[in-house]
């Protein structure tokens with residue numbers, strides 16, 4: 001569940017806080033698919049079908065997967081230590 005993203009910007013995108021309605025939040029796109037990048041436009045919803053270990057390429061309008069292949073840089077999450085069924089006894093109890 002990763003994707004290739006083609007970005008062409010070479011500088012920052014400044015957001016004037018005065019343009020944001022008081023009390024309203026904006027979300028920054030971290031999926032790379034927003035058509036209003038860097039502001040999230042909901043395009044990330046298509047990534048919910050992505051599977052671990054696959055590298056996806058989306059159409060320019062981010063509405064369809066146009067290619068996918070094994071992700072050779074994929075690293076599965078580290079296994080977490082097993083937790084005991086019972087907590088350790090309390091000394092002196």
Ligand code: FES
Nearest residue numbers: 029030031040044
């Ligand atoms: S996080 Fe990218 S469109 Fe929402």
